[in-house]
Amino acid sequence: MTTHRPLRVAIIGAGxxxxxxxxxxxxxxxxxxxxxxxxxxxxxxxxxxxxxPDHPRIKQIIVALANVLGRGDIRLLANVNIGTDLSLQDxxxxxxxxIFATGSFSDADLDIPGIDLxxxxxxxxxVSWYDGHPDVPRTWPLEAKEIAVLGVxxxxxxxxRILAKHPKDLMPTEVPANVVEGLESSPxxxxxxxxxxxxxxxxxxxxELRELGHVPDVDVIVYPEDYDFDEGSMAAIxxxxxxxxxxxTLTDWTLKExxxxxxxxxxxxxxxxxxxxxxxxxxxxIRMERTALQGDGTVKGTxxxxxxxxxxxxxxxxxxGTEIEGVPFDGRRxxxxxxxxxxxxxxxxxxxxxxxTGWIKRGPVGLIGxxxxxxxxxxxxxxxxxxxxxEGTQASPEQLSPDNIxxxxxxxxxxxxxWKDWEVLDAHERALGEAEGRxxxxxxxxxxxxxxxxxxxxERA
Numbered sequence: 001m002t003t004h005r006p007l008r009v010a011i012i013g014a015g016x017x018x019x020x021x022x023x024x025x026x027x028x029x030x031x032x033x034x035x036x037x038x039x040x041x042x043x044x045x046x047x048x049x050x051x052x053p054d055h056p057r058i059k060q061i062i063v064a065l066a067n068v069l070g071r072g073d074i075r076l077l078a079n080v081n082i083g084t085d086l087s088l089q090d091x092x093x094x095x096x097x098x099i100f101a102t103g104s105f106s107d108a109d110l111d112i113p114g115i116d117l118x119x120x121x122x123x124x125x126x127v128s129w130y131d132g133h134p135d136v137p138r139t140w141p142l143e144a145k146e147i148a149v150l151g152v153x154x155x156x157x158x159x160x161r162i163l164a165k166h167p168k169d170l171m172p173t174e175v176p177a178n179v180v181e182g183l184e185s186s187p188x189x190x191x192x193x194x195x196x197x198x199x200x201x202x203x204x205x206x207x208e209l210r211e212l213g214h215v216p217d218v219d220v221i222v223y224p225e226d227y228d229f230d231e232g233s234m235a236a237i238x239x240x241x242x243x244x245x246x247x248x249t250l251t252d253w254t255l256k257e258x259x260x261x262x263x264x265x266x267x268x269x270x271x272x273x274x275x276x277x278x279x280x281x282x283x284x285x286i287r288m289e290r291t292a293l294q295g296d297g298t299v300k301g302t303x304x305x306x307x308x309x310x311x312x313x314x315x316x317x318x319x320x321g322t323e324i325e326g327v328p329f330d331g332r333r334x335x336x337x338x339x340x341x342x343x344x345x346x347x348x349x350x351x352x353x354x355x356x357t358g359w360i361k362r363g364p365v366g367l368i369g370x371x372x373x374x375x376x377x378x379x380x381x382x383x384x385x386x387x388x389x390x391e392g393t394q395a396s397p398e399q400l401s402p403d404n405i406x407x408x409x410x411x412x413x414x415x416x417x418x419w420k421d422w423e424v425l426d427a428h429e430r431a432l433g434e435a436e437g438r439x440x441x442x443x444x445x446x447x448x449x450x451x452x453x454x455x456x457x458x459e460r461a
Contacts, residue, residue, distance in 0.1 A: 015045020017358025
Protein backbone atom coordinates (compact mmCIF):
# COMPACT_ATOMS: atom_id res chain seq x y z
CA MET A 1 0.00 0.00 0.00
CA THR A 2 1.35 3.47 -0.85
CA THR A 3 0.19 6.52 1.07
CA HIS A 4 1.33 10.11 1.46
CA ARG A 5 2.38 9.57 5.08
CA PRO A 6 3.25 6.90 7.64
CA LEU A 7 0.45 5.34 9.69
CA ARG A 8 0.74 6.79 13.20
CA VAL A 9 0.36 4.09 15.88
CA ALA A 10 0.45 4.46 19.66
CA ILE A 11 1.18 1.41 21.78
CA ILE A 12 0.15 1.78 25.42
CA GLY A 13 2.59 -0.10 27.63
CA ALA A 14 6.36 -0.66 27.30
CA GLY A 15 6.47 -4.18 28.69
CA UNK A 16 7.11 -7.31 26.61
CA UNK A 17 3.64 -7.22 25.00
CA UNK A 18 3.94 -3.63 23.80
CA UNK A 19 7.57 -3.91 22.77
CA UNK A 20 7.05 -7.13 20.81
CA UNK A 21 4.03 -5.59 19.07
CA UNK A 22 6.10 -2.53 18.12
CA UNK A 23 8.93 -4.69 16.81
CA UNK A 24 6.63 -6.90 14.74
CA UNK A 25 4.70 -3.91 13.37
CA UNK A 26 7.92 -2.10 12.43
CA UNK A 27 8.97 -5.07 10.29
CA UNK A 28 5.79 -5.28 8.23
CA UNK A 29 5.47 -3.73 4.76
CA UNK A 30 3.35 -0.96 6.26
CA UNK A 31 4.91 2.50 6.48
CA UNK A 32 4.48 3.24 10.21
CA UNK A 33 5.51 5.74 12.85
CA UNK A 34 5.32 4.15 16.31
CA UNK A 35 5.21 5.68 19.79
CA UNK A 36 5.22 3.45 22.88
CA UNK A 37 3.51 5.32 25.71
CA UNK A 38 4.35 4.04 29.21
CA UNK A 39 2.90 5.34 32.49
CA UNK A 40 6.02 4.57 34.55
CA UNK A 41 9.33 6.45 34.19
CA UNK A 42 11.06 3.18 33.19
CA UNK A 43 10.25 0.70 30.42
CA UNK A 44 10.07 -3.14 30.47
CA UNK A 45 6.87 -3.56 32.49
CA UNK A 46 6.43 -6.96 34.07
CA UNK A 47 10.07 -7.96 33.51
CA UNK A 48 11.30 -5.03 35.62
CA UNK A 49 8.44 -4.95 38.11
CA UNK A 50 7.04 -8.49 38.16
CA UNK A 51 10.03 -10.86 38.02
CA UNK A 52 11.67 -11.58 41.37
CA PRO A 53 15.09 -9.90 41.79
CA ASP A 54 16.79 -13.26 42.39
CA HIS A 55 15.83 -14.43 38.90
CA PRO A 56 18.40 -12.58 36.79
CA ARG A 57 18.14 -15.22 34.05
CA ILE A 58 14.53 -14.23 33.34
CA LYS A 59 15.39 -10.56 33.65
CA GLN A 60 17.81 -11.00 30.72
CA ILE A 61 14.71 -10.62 28.52
CA ILE A 62 15.26 -6.91 29.17
CA VAL A 63 18.33 -7.08 26.91
CA ALA A 64 16.18 -8.14 23.95
CA LEU A 65 13.53 -5.51 24.74
CA ALA A 66 16.20 -2.81 25.07
CA ASN A 67 17.60 -3.74 21.67
CA VAL A 68 14.19 -3.01 20.14
CA LEU A 69 13.54 0.23 22.03
CA GLY A 70 17.08 1.50 21.49
CA ARG A 71 17.15 1.04 17.70
CA GLY A 72 15.83 4.53 17.03
CA ASP A 73 12.85 3.68 14.83
CA ILE A 74 10.41 3.29 17.75
CA ARG A 75 9.91 6.22 20.12
CA LEU A 76 9.46 5.77 23.88
CA LEU A 77 7.28 8.27 25.73
CA ALA A 78 7.48 7.14 29.37
CA ASN A 79 6.05 8.71 32.52
CA VAL A 80 2.85 9.46 30.58
CA ASN A 81 -0.45 8.20 32.01
CA ILE A 82 -3.50 7.55 29.86
CA GLY A 83 -6.53 9.05 31.57
CA THR A 84 -4.70 11.94 33.25
CA ASP A 85 -1.85 13.12 31.02
CA LEU A 86 -3.53 12.02 27.81
CA SER A 87 -7.18 11.17 27.19
CA LEU A 88 -8.54 8.62 24.75
CA GLN A 89 -9.70 11.54 22.64
CA ASP A 90 -6.12 12.87 22.60
CA UNK A 91 -4.99 9.50 21.28
CA UNK A 92 -7.65 9.52 18.58
CA UNK A 93 -6.62 13.04 17.54
CA UNK A 94 -2.90 12.22 17.27
CA UNK A 95 -2.80 8.60 16.06
CA UNK A 96 -4.49 6.47 13.42
CA UNK A 97 -4.47 3.39 15.66
CA UNK A 98 -3.87 2.51 19.31
CA ILE A 99 -2.72 -0.87 20.65
CA PHE A 100 -3.38 -1.39 24.36
CA ALA A 101 -0.68 -3.53 25.97
CA THR A 102 -1.33 -2.54 29.58
CA GLY A 103 -1.04 -6.02 31.08
CA SER A 104 -2.61 -7.37 34.27
CA PHE A 105 -1.16 -6.01 37.49
CA SER A 106 -4.01 -6.28 40.00
CA ASP A 107 -4.74 -9.34 42.14
CA ALA A 108 -7.68 -11.54 41.27
CA ASP A 109 -10.27 -11.70 44.05
CA LEU A 110 -10.72 -14.66 46.37
CA ASP A 111 -14.21 -14.70 47.83
CA ILE A 112 -13.87 -16.41 51.22
CA PRO A 113 -14.73 -15.15 54.72
CA GLY A 114 -11.96 -13.15 56.39
CA ILE A 115 -10.04 -12.33 53.21
CA ASP A 116 -10.24 -8.60 54.06
CA LEU A 117 -8.71 -8.94 57.54
CA UNK A 118 -5.61 -6.95 58.43
CA UNK A 119 -2.69 -9.20 57.48
CA UNK A 120 -4.33 -10.54 54.31
CA UNK A 121 -2.58 -9.34 51.16
CA UNK A 122 -2.56 -9.72 47.40
CA UNK A 123 0.61 -11.25 46.01
CA UNK A 124 0.75 -8.68 43.18
CA UNK A 125 1.08 -5.85 45.70
CA UNK A 126 3.88 -7.66 47.52
CA VAL A 127 5.68 -8.37 44.23
CA SER A 128 5.43 -4.67 43.34
CA TRP A 129 6.94 -3.79 46.73
CA TYR A 130 9.93 -6.11 46.54
CA ASP A 131 10.53 -5.18 42.89
CA GLY A 132 10.69 -1.47 43.72
CA HIS A 133 7.55 -0.33 41.89
CA PRO A 134 7.31 3.47 42.25
CA ASP A 135 3.55 3.47 42.88
CA VAL A 136 3.49 1.34 46.05
CA PRO A 137 4.57 2.31 49.60
CA ARG A 138 8.26 2.01 50.51
CA THR A 139 7.48 -0.19 53.54
CA TRP A 140 5.72 -3.52 53.93
CA PRO A 141 4.29 -5.02 57.16
CA LEU A 142 6.56 -8.01 57.80
CA GLU A 143 5.54 -9.02 61.31
CA ALA A 144 4.32 -12.63 60.89
CA LYS A 145 6.29 -15.69 61.99
CA GLU A 146 3.94 -18.06 60.13
CA ILE A 147 2.53 -17.19 56.72
CA ALA A 148 0.11 -18.80 54.25
CA VAL A 149 0.50 -18.37 50.48
CA LEU A 150 -2.54 -19.46 48.46
CA GLY A 151 -1.78 -20.66 44.94
CA VAL A 152 0.51 -23.05 43.08
CA UNK A 153 1.92 -20.96 40.25
CA UNK A 154 5.34 -19.36 39.89
CA UNK A 155 4.14 -16.16 41.59
CA UNK A 156 3.28 -18.18 44.70
CA UNK A 157 6.77 -19.71 44.61
CA UNK A 158 8.36 -16.28 44.22
CA UNK A 159 6.40 -14.86 47.15
CA UNK A 160 7.21 -17.83 49.39
CA ARG A 161 10.89 -17.76 48.44
CA ILE A 162 11.32 -14.01 49.00
CA LEU A 163 9.51 -14.24 52.35
CA ALA A 164 11.69 -17.13 53.53
CA LYS A 165 15.02 -16.13 52.04
CA HIS A 166 17.60 -14.38 54.21
CA PRO A 167 18.16 -10.82 52.91
CA LYS A 168 21.94 -11.33 52.68
CA ASP A 169 21.28 -13.95 50.00
CA LEU A 170 19.43 -11.32 47.94
CA MET A 171 22.29 -8.82 48.07
CA PRO A 172 23.93 -9.82 44.76
CA THR A 173 20.66 -8.90 42.99
CA GLU A 174 19.09 -5.54 42.09
CA VAL A 175 16.81 -5.62 45.15
CA PRO A 176 16.19 -2.05 46.41
CA ALA A 177 17.70 -0.93 49.72
CA ASN A 178 14.29 -0.30 51.35
CA VAL A 179 13.27 -3.90 50.57
CA VAL A 180 16.42 -5.33 52.15
CA GLU A 181 15.78 -3.19 55.23
CA GLY A 182 12.21 -4.45 55.48
CA LEU A 183 13.11 -8.12 55.02
CA GLU A 184 15.86 -7.88 57.66
CA SER A 185 13.24 -7.12 60.30
CA SER A 186 11.03 -10.10 59.35
CA PRO A 187 10.63 -12.72 62.11
CA UNK A 188 9.34 -15.38 59.66
CA UNK A 189 10.06 -19.03 60.40
CA UNK A 190 7.45 -20.91 58.33
CA UNK A 191 5.77 -20.23 54.98
CA UNK A 192 2.93 -22.57 53.98
CA UNK A 193 2.03 -22.80 50.27
CA UNK A 194 -1.38 -24.32 49.57
CA UNK A 195 -2.74 -25.90 46.39
CA UNK A 196 -6.36 -26.91 45.86
CA UNK A 197 -5.47 -29.81 43.56
CA UNK A 198 -2.76 -32.49 43.55
CA UNK A 199 0.96 -32.43 42.69
CA UNK A 200 0.25 -33.24 39.01
CA UNK A 201 -1.97 -30.16 38.64
CA UNK A 202 0.36 -27.47 39.99
CA UNK A 203 1.51 -24.69 37.64
CA UNK A 204 5.10 -24.41 38.85
CA UNK A 205 7.77 -24.44 36.17
CA UNK A 206 10.36 -27.20 36.75
CA UNK A 207 13.32 -24.82 37.03
CA GLU A 208 11.64 -22.48 39.53
CA LEU A 209 10.57 -25.43 41.66
CA ARG A 210 14.06 -26.95 41.71
CA GLU A 211 15.51 -23.57 42.69
CA LEU A 212 13.32 -23.63 45.79
CA GLY A 213 15.30 -26.58 47.06
CA HIS A 214 18.58 -24.63 46.92
CA VAL A 215 17.68 -21.59 49.03
CA PRO A 216 20.30 -21.34 51.83
CA ASP A 217 19.09 -22.13 55.36
CA VAL A 218 15.55 -22.93 54.14
CA ASP A 219 14.09 -26.45 54.29
CA VAL A 220 11.31 -27.48 51.87
CA ILE A 221 8.80 -29.65 53.72
CA VAL A 222 6.24 -31.83 51.91
CA TYR A 223 3.63 -34.22 53.29
CA PRO A 224 3.10 -37.71 51.80
CA GLU A 225 -0.60 -37.63 52.73
CA ASP A 226 -1.01 -34.72 50.26
CA TYR A 227 0.13 -36.90 47.36
CA ASP A 228 -2.59 -38.54 45.28
CA PHE A 229 -2.67 -39.32 41.58
CA ASP A 230 -5.91 -40.19 39.77
CA GLU A 231 -6.29 -41.20 36.12
CA GLY A 232 -6.29 -37.57 35.06
CA SER A 233 -3.09 -36.98 37.00
CA MET A 234 -1.33 -39.97 35.44
CA ALA A 235 -2.37 -38.84 31.96
CA ALA A 236 -0.98 -35.35 32.69
CA ILE A 237 2.32 -36.82 33.90
CA UNK A 238 2.70 -39.10 30.88
CA UNK A 239 1.55 -36.48 28.40
CA UNK A 240 3.56 -33.45 29.52
CA UNK A 241 7.31 -33.48 30.05
CA UNK A 242 7.22 -30.45 32.35
CA UNK A 243 4.53 -32.01 34.53
CA UNK A 244 6.63 -35.16 34.80
CA UNK A 245 9.65 -33.09 35.90
CA UNK A 246 7.64 -31.17 38.49
CA UNK A 247 6.10 -34.33 39.96
CA UNK A 248 9.52 -36.00 40.11
CA THR A 249 10.99 -33.05 42.04
CA LEU A 250 8.06 -33.00 44.45
CA THR A 251 8.16 -36.76 44.94
CA ASP A 252 11.91 -36.72 45.55
CA TRP A 253 11.33 -34.24 48.37
CA THR A 254 9.14 -36.75 50.21
CA LEU A 255 12.33 -38.80 50.76
CA LYS A 256 14.41 -35.85 51.94
CA GLU A 257 15.04 -35.27 55.64
CA UNK A 258 14.89 -31.68 56.99
CA UNK A 259 18.32 -30.20 57.69
CA UNK A 260 17.26 -28.16 60.71
CA UNK A 261 17.29 -24.88 58.78
CA UNK A 262 16.06 -21.79 60.59
CA UNK A 263 13.25 -21.27 58.07
CA UNK A 264 10.90 -23.64 56.31
CA UNK A 265 8.66 -23.60 53.22
CA UNK A 266 5.82 -26.13 53.50
CA UNK A 267 4.10 -27.31 50.30
CA UNK A 268 0.54 -28.56 50.86
CA UNK A 269 -1.68 -30.11 48.18
CA UNK A 270 -5.34 -31.15 48.01
CA UNK A 271 -6.37 -28.36 50.37
CA UNK A 272 -8.71 -25.52 49.44
CA UNK A 273 -8.99 -22.23 51.38
CA UNK A 274 -12.27 -22.09 53.28
CA UNK A 275 -11.84 -19.14 55.65
CA UNK A 276 -9.22 -16.72 56.91
CA UNK A 277 -9.45 -16.79 60.69
CA UNK A 278 -9.05 -13.63 62.74
CA UNK A 279 -9.25 -11.95 66.09
CA UNK A 280 -9.60 -8.21 66.77
CA UNK A 281 -9.60 -7.61 63.02
CA UNK A 282 -6.24 -9.34 62.38
CA UNK A 283 -5.32 -12.64 60.74
CA UNK A 284 -4.67 -15.43 63.26
CA UNK A 285 -5.01 -18.50 61.05
CA ILE A 286 -6.39 -20.12 57.94
CA ARG A 287 -8.94 -22.90 57.67
CA MET A 288 -8.37 -25.28 54.76
CA GLU A 289 -10.74 -27.94 53.46
CA ARG A 290 -9.24 -31.24 52.37
CA THR A 291 -10.15 -32.01 48.75
CA ALA A 292 -10.26 -35.27 46.78
CA LEU A 293 -9.37 -35.89 43.14
CA GLN A 294 -12.31 -36.97 40.98
CA GLY A 295 -10.55 -39.07 38.34
CA ASP A 296 -10.16 -36.35 35.73
CA GLY A 297 -7.77 -34.08 37.64
CA THR A 298 -10.57 -32.00 39.18
CA VAL A 299 -11.33 -31.99 42.91
CA LYS A 300 -14.22 -31.54 45.29
CA GLY A 301 -14.36 -30.79 48.99
CA THR A 302 -14.47 -33.64 51.50
CA UNK A 303 -15.88 -31.72 54.48
CA UNK A 304 -12.67 -32.31 56.47
CA UNK A 305 -11.15 -29.05 57.72
CA UNK A 306 -7.67 -28.25 58.98
CA UNK A 307 -6.74 -25.04 60.81
CA UNK A 308 -3.22 -23.61 60.51
CA UNK A 309 -1.95 -20.84 62.80
CA UNK A 310 -0.66 -18.03 60.57
CA UNK A 311 -0.45 -14.29 61.07
CA UNK A 312 -0.46 -13.32 57.39
CA UNK A 313 -2.10 -14.61 54.20
CA UNK A 314 -0.99 -13.88 50.64
CA UNK A 315 -3.32 -14.77 47.80
CA UNK A 316 -1.48 -15.67 44.59
CA UNK A 317 -4.53 -16.91 42.70
CA UNK A 318 -4.02 -14.90 39.52
CA UNK A 319 -3.75 -11.42 38.08
CA UNK A 320 -6.52 -9.17 36.83
CA GLY A 321 -6.51 -6.50 34.13
CA THR A 322 -7.16 -2.86 34.98
CA GLU A 323 -10.06 -1.23 33.19
CA ILE A 324 -9.37 1.90 31.14
CA GLU A 325 -12.36 4.21 31.19
CA GLY A 326 -13.89 4.37 27.73
CA VAL A 327 -12.35 1.11 26.47
CA PRO A 328 -14.75 -1.88 26.39
CA PHE A 329 -13.87 -4.23 29.23
CA ASP A 330 -14.91 -7.82 29.94
CA GLY A 331 -15.43 -7.74 33.71
CA ARG A 332 -15.91 -11.50 33.79
CA ARG A 333 -12.40 -12.22 32.45
CA UNK A 334 -10.55 -9.05 33.40
CA UNK A 335 -9.53 -8.21 29.81
CA UNK A 336 -10.28 -5.62 27.15
CA UNK A 337 -13.12 -7.01 25.06
CA UNK A 338 -11.66 -8.06 21.72
CA UNK A 339 -11.67 -10.50 18.82
CA UNK A 340 -8.20 -11.42 17.62
CA UNK A 341 -6.87 -8.22 19.16
CA UNK A 342 -9.48 -5.95 17.55
CA UNK A 343 -11.33 -4.14 20.36
CA UNK A 344 -15.08 -4.65 20.20
CA UNK A 345 -18.13 -3.21 21.96
CA UNK A 346 -20.46 -5.38 24.05
CA UNK A 347 -22.63 -5.57 20.93
CA UNK A 348 -19.75 -7.10 18.96
CA UNK A 349 -19.22 -3.99 16.84
CA UNK A 350 -15.57 -3.08 16.28
CA UNK A 351 -14.13 0.03 17.91
CA UNK A 352 -12.38 1.84 15.08
CA UNK A 353 -8.61 2.05 15.52
CA UNK A 354 -8.39 0.29 18.91
CA UNK A 355 -6.48 -2.98 19.40
CA UNK A 356 -5.16 -5.05 22.33
CA THR A 357 -2.31 -7.46 22.91
CA GLY A 358 -0.71 -9.38 25.77
CA TRP A 359 -2.41 -10.20 29.05
CA ILE A 360 -4.95 -7.39 28.71
CA LYS A 361 -6.03 -9.15 25.51
CA ARG A 362 -6.08 -12.82 26.55
CA GLY A 363 -5.80 -12.85 30.34
CA PRO A 364 -2.76 -13.55 32.57
CA VAL A 365 -1.87 -16.98 31.21
CA GLY A 366 1.19 -18.28 29.42
CA LEU A 367 4.84 -17.32 29.63
CA ILE A 368 6.47 -14.16 28.29
CA GLY A 369 7.38 -15.99 25.07
CA UNK A 370 3.69 -16.54 24.28
CA UNK A 371 3.33 -12.78 24.02
CA UNK A 372 5.12 -12.77 20.65
CA UNK A 373 2.56 -14.95 18.89
CA UNK A 374 -0.17 -12.95 20.59
CA UNK A 375 1.28 -9.70 19.22
CA UNK A 376 1.65 -11.23 15.74
CA UNK A 377 -2.10 -11.88 15.55
CA UNK A 378 -2.99 -8.35 16.66
CA UNK A 379 -0.49 -6.71 14.31
CA UNK A 380 -1.66 -8.84 11.37
CA UNK A 381 -5.22 -7.63 11.93
CA UNK A 382 -4.09 -4.02 12.25
CA UNK A 383 -2.16 -4.27 8.96
CA UNK A 384 -5.23 -5.79 7.31
CA UNK A 385 -7.26 -2.80 8.53
CA UNK A 386 -4.70 -0.21 7.36
CA UNK A 387 -6.77 1.29 4.55
CA UNK A 388 -9.75 1.81 6.85
CA UNK A 389 -7.46 3.32 9.51
CA UNK A 390 -6.13 5.91 7.08
CA GLU A 391 -9.62 6.78 5.86
CA GLY A 392 -11.28 6.84 9.29
CA THR A 393 -8.74 8.92 11.20
CA GLN A 394 -9.99 11.82 13.35
CA ALA A 395 -6.58 13.50 13.24
CA SER A 396 -5.49 16.41 11.09
CA PRO A 397 -2.14 16.27 9.26
CA GLU A 398 -0.71 18.75 11.82
CA GLN A 399 -1.87 16.62 14.75
CA LEU A 400 -0.33 13.54 13.19
CA SER A 401 3.11 15.10 13.23
CA PRO A 402 5.27 13.18 15.77
CA ASP A 403 6.33 16.53 17.25
CA ASN A 404 2.74 17.50 18.03
CA ILE A 405 2.14 14.97 20.80
CA UNK A 406 5.38 16.06 22.51
CA UNK A 407 4.28 19.69 22.24
CA UNK A 408 0.93 18.80 23.84
CA UNK A 409 2.62 16.96 26.73
CA UNK A 410 5.02 19.87 27.28
CA UNK A 411 2.07 22.30 27.44
CA UNK A 412 0.60 20.08 30.15
CA UNK A 413 3.89 20.05 32.11
CA UNK A 414 4.29 16.27 31.77
CA UNK A 415 7.96 15.31 32.35
CA UNK A 416 8.27 12.83 29.49
CA UNK A 417 11.08 10.27 29.76
CA UNK A 418 12.35 9.25 26.32
CA TRP A 419 14.84 6.48 25.54
CA LYS A 420 17.90 8.70 25.87
CA ASP A 421 16.61 9.79 29.29
CA TRP A 422 16.04 6.20 30.37
CA GLU A 423 19.66 5.49 29.42
CA VAL A 424 20.73 8.17 31.94
CA LEU A 425 18.64 6.53 34.69
CA ASP A 426 19.88 3.09 33.67
CA ALA A 427 23.51 4.24 33.93
CA HIS A 428 22.78 5.80 37.34
CA GLU A 429 21.29 2.56 38.69
CA ARG A 430 24.22 0.58 37.35
CA ALA A 431 26.65 2.99 39.02
CA LEU A 432 24.82 2.55 42.33
CA GLY A 433 25.13 -1.21 41.90
CA GLU A 434 28.80 -1.07 40.93
CA ALA A 435 29.60 0.72 44.18
CA GLU A 436 28.18 -2.30 46.03
CA GLY A 437 29.48 -5.01 43.70
CA ARG A 438 26.04 -5.55 42.16
CA UNK A 439 24.71 -5.20 38.61
CA UNK A 440 22.34 -2.40 39.60
CA UNK A 441 20.40 -0.93 42.49
CA UNK A 442 16.94 0.26 41.51
CA UNK A 443 15.86 3.81 42.18
CA UNK A 444 12.33 3.54 43.59
CA UNK A 445 10.60 6.93 44.10
CA UNK A 446 8.96 8.17 40.91
CA UNK A 447 10.09 11.81 41.24
CA UNK A 448 13.68 10.75 41.88
CA UNK A 449 13.56 8.48 38.82
CA UNK A 450 12.34 11.30 36.56
CA UNK A 451 14.73 13.87 38.03
CA UNK A 452 17.70 11.57 37.40
CA UNK A 453 16.52 10.66 33.91
CA UNK A 454 15.92 14.29 32.92
CA UNK A 455 19.15 15.61 34.49
CA UNK A 456 17.40 17.54 37.25
CA UNK A 457 19.44 16.24 40.19
CA UNK A 458 20.95 19.69 40.77
CA GLU A 459 17.45 21.20 41.04
CA ARG A 460 16.49 18.40 43.42
CA ALA A 461 19.50 19.13 45.64
